[in-house]
Amino acid sequence: MIRFLIRRVVFGVFVLWLVSLGTFLLFFVVPGDPARSIAGRQATPETIALIRERLGLDEPLAVQYWTFLKNLFRGDLGYSYYNNQPVTALIAERIGPTASLVIGGALLWLVIGVGVGILSATHARSLLDRVTAGFVVAGISMPTFVVGLMLLFVFNYLLSTVLGITFFPGGQYTPLEEDPADWLRHMILPWITLCTVQAAIYTRLTRGSLLEVLGEDYIRTARAKGDGNRRVVVVHGLRAALTPVVTQLGVDVGYMLGGVVVTESVFGLGGVGQAALQAIVNLDRPVVMGVVLLAAFFVVLASIVVDIAYSFLDPRVRLS
């Protein structure tokens, strides 16, 4: 178990290093000069040279990367080219909306996806199952930003023009600690947006996985022992059936904590994802590197957590 963990952590660090290297090198393919863009169009060559020196941009590539790594170990991700804000501070400031979105959304899609998935599996081939399947394909086919735009269209335009009330404001973020009610009102549409595609995926996953487990021997044995059908499903089936669901959840949450670019952008929540988008458009290398590393970190962390959860959930899996 310990050795397994060490192996996973080593590989995780390796991935993070590759991601950092990849992102770093990426920005040297850029034809533009960050110093020039920071200084602005009218800057004198002296100013630009000064900025270059201050940022260490005149050093060889390897030295710059080494400096970056050294700072990284001290928890220093550098300063935004754009507004000079420390990248760590920027991320700390923007993580709130992202976390609200991901955690709330994940709870929602988990409840819907697993719930409907179980119903669908226990009533396989029924009308319910077929209707669900239709919704699932529709959900999976929807690009997230289209869902968001549609929700805005319905709630912020159709309903508000017809009824004259705005149920859910589209856009901006109220921190939870400031005004929980307003936070909720602002988060509902983003959650639904995030949830549409995800709930569909989780429904399909739960249903498929549960059906597979239901076909396995040990469920048959449990049934032979005389348990009621429902209990058999819940007690024996779910634990094993939820293993892939947990895996997927870990991976998804990991991905999303690194920034939910699309949903955040539709609703202007101003989370990490939106910060990443802005930074990318501005070619603000330190911020992009910070956000990409953060995202990769969460992904790697999630995959390790998932593997550990695996061994607890599925009696058939033991880490070796």
Place this chain on the structure above:
Amino acid sequence: MSTDGDVLVRVEGVEKHFPVKKGVFFQHEVGRVRAVDGVDLEIRQGETLGIVGESGCGKSTLARCIAGLLPVTAGQVSFEDEPISGLSRSGMRPFRRQIQMIFQDPYGSLNPRRRVGSIIGDPFDIHRLAAGAERKRRVQELMELVGLRPEHYNRFPSEFSGGQRQRIGIARALALRPKLVVCDEPVSALDVSIQAQIVNLLADLQAELGITYVFIAHDLSVVRHVSTRVGVMYLGKIVEMAEGERLYTRPQHPYSAALLSAGSVADPDEAARRERIILTGDVPSPIAPPPACRFHPRCPKAQHICTTTEPPLEVKPGEPADHVTACHFPVRPGERLGQTGLGAEPPPPSTGEPTAESGGEGGTA
């Protein structure tokens, strides 16, 4: 080197161990499965050598070593006095035409995505022996030879029954007119009624084409009628080998005797006469086989010496020269094997000293 003109294949001290590995970045061996652990035998021109033994005793592994499909860990397999172990793929190529295999699983051994004609014609393609109409003609000849309808040339394996699939496998194996065909449990997966058909087909083909067979089975009754000689395998070793009928009527190794008593006996009178010797305990793990005589934890005749000294595979006094047995206390004709000995106890840990437990029948050791 050739001393015995009619020996087709000589297997000398062949071992095949599968490493059990751990670790992802730095793999290291934590043990080895001794699937085949020192086998000597010879296969004579034109005979059928039966090999029997319980599941997992290494029969398939031995078969694959003989067919050159697995590199051996130690030892040597020679075909017509030419060593073939350790040959490269291209060095092995000429021998591939001489040695073929028929597999146990009639479903797994035929590629479900290929037509029968292309499966049987594969050998002609691979060895560039025939193509086009010539290849088709020869494939259809083979199909007729094994009792398939040549018109079914374009069908897929899924459209055939198990017995017919096995016929397809036989046709493929015969395409190159090999001298040796290793049949790895060719009928175990088939219905009993079909088993006889396939066994008879193999016998007919042998008579017609003069093929030599190694015929593997996990119970003795299947090989009884076809085998010239029969070898009994236990945990990676041959423990007894004799001319066919002799092994059935005068088994010397307690394990052979036990297998015989466990096997389905066609003749009810014989079944009544025979006392069932129950093989107690599971087959020990081939990763850590019991020391000395590997059969001792389950043997009704085991004595102290069986746990300390490995019995050599040798001709016992008064027995014909081709009846070899690896046992300190060979079964005498008419002897009754009760459920006593070490086997009556739970198998002792292989590292411990099991002697205290050995209340064998004589206790004379």
Place this chain on the structure above:
Amino acid sequence: MSVTDLAAEPMPAGLEPESIEGRSPWRLAWSRLVRDRVAIASLIVILLMVAAALAAPLFAALTGHSPTDQYRETGLTDQGIPVGPGAEFWLGTDSLGRDLFVRTVYGARISLLVGVVATLLATFAGVVIGLVAGYFGGIVDTILARAIDVVLSFPYLIFAMALVSVIGPSLVMTTLVIAFFSWASIARIVRGQTLAIKEKEYIEAARSLGASPMRIMFVDVLPNLVAPVIVLATLLVPTAIVFEATLSWLGLGVDVRIPSWGAMLAESQSFFRVAWWYLIFPAGALLLTTLAFNLLGDGVRDALDPRSERLFATRRKGKP
């Protein structure tokens, strides 16, 4: 078919003489697919979509509107608001007075082109890498499997955005980026399948006949991978289309001058309160396309893999 030259030989009992040709697994799958009405409807939608995309210049000629020209006189109201659907502009106009119908049809070209080409590239790379890794095993497999893991744990959307933004948006770039982040999931599945197939006795049989590794890989392994790969590829197309639309919507997709659904939806965002058609038609086209591909993919999977059918069957029997 007359078989006069073949003497009538004793034939194994229980063989019906008809269908000498043999029903190939493909033909069986095809006949199952044809009976699946949803899949066929989806196929028709996709073919119509492709036809419309190919005939886009024809529609431009028919309406007399180019996809990029701005018809400020006829296409915008006096207040500068887009005009709605009508005889002149079938689906209305956008904020610059361009013909939405013509642009939507041209947008189909981008979506389909990027979706299909990226899928083909990713599928090709994924199959080759997965096959080689699974078949050869050993160090080759270790390296390739790690590479697959690394790509799968990259925060791909952010990284793709950065890549496009740095190198500059273009059709080729977008396609390559999407392919780059899609091959790994295919490679992983192909590798797993190859590992399973490699253990089959028919592979051993081929080796015992003296077949070379290349021959085994292409003649014996590959045909068994075709079915899962077709399913994966069909389901990858809508993913790639969504990927492209999302990048374009974020302003990081194909060149903004080319009409694409994602970019059109981005433009519509500030106008849909006054011009619903601006949002609804591109969104509808996008949804219809992804939905059709997903439904077709499901149909193809069911047709190729009747095992899921059996799963349903046993489940049904087991129901009390």
